[in-house]
Amino acid sequence: MALRIGILGQSGRMGQLLAEEIAAAGATLAGGIGRDGDAPALFAASDVVIDFTHAATAERHAGLAAASKTPLILGTSGLSLAQEATVAEAARTIPVVYAASFAPGVSLLFALAERMGAALPPEQYDAEIVEMHHRQKVDAPSGTAIGLGRAVARGRGRTLEEVGLESGRDGHTGPRATGPIGFAALRGGQVVGEHSLLFTAGSEQITISHRSFDRRVYATGAVRAAHWVMAQPPGLYDMKHVIGMA
Template structure:
């Protein structure tokens, strides 16, 4: 039976790529909505919905996924704690794949970051994350940068909230603290996405960098996640589960 994929955000740049990749995967695009549209009808017509809209609609779409019993693949960034809690609540009823970044390489970057953070003590190695995106991006740091910070904190046996974030350094600042993770966000041109994690010690620096050159890599990953999600038990998943790393 042909998988029916619904696309929330179909009128945007990612929406077109998602439509193309869904068709290339052998699935049927059951429909789509843009900034407006009948989201309830979209879930009813689909076997799984991919949502690349924005944080403001994430909670509503999560609730519709749970109500309709349809899996959700969520790629919106900049969600608040309350919005993430709503997504987690929906995942008690249906499978939800929620990822800050659907590129397979970024998923591997998160895994490497966690392992390296576990091996490099914060008293000796400061962790700094630098990201750059196109000039239209409105949230900073990016969702991927924050997820990278969470991976570093996990490797050090803490949460990002416990470790702390340092960002927006400007003017005469105090010396860098020991332990917090530094973030710097750059915006300009049409950069698809670049993320660098730097571990800096007195005697060495180690850097991990991922660069996306085409947004299609996110669409390909999201469609892969949509195929994978159908038939999974209710839970909150991310791309490491889709790639068999969970």
């Protein structure tokens, strides 16, 4: 029997791509709703649900997934620490794949960011993250940018909250502090997604980057995760687990 995949947020651009990728992967679209649809009915009709909606709905959807014992693929960005904690609690009951980006290349970027964070001490190398997205994006910095910052901080043995986040510098800010990770968010046109991580010291600079040309890469990755998660026990996973890097 074909895997039945439900879509939360089907009316958006990502939802339409997800429907196409579900069909291409040989799965069945169990249903799709917008933000005001019947989410409990969708979970009941699905083997797994993909959520690309809004941070404000993440906690409710995680709760519905846990209550219905339906695995969840969560691609919503901009979650607060409290919202992420709710998702993690749901993952005690069901398998959840929660990723800042479902592009395989971004998972590789995260792995490199963590290794570079460990190798390049903050006393000598300032870490800065620059990202650009389409003009319709509502959150900044992007979830992928935050994921990069967390990877760098993790490599340095700390959390992003502990090392600090400098975003939106403006005016007479004084010299750059040692340790915090800087973020710059650019918005314009229909840029799908561009992220660069820079480590800059007094005598050198290292830059690693990722650029998405087509939103479909996220849909393909999410459908891949939906198939993968069906064989997993309850737990909180991300794309590095899906592509075999964990």
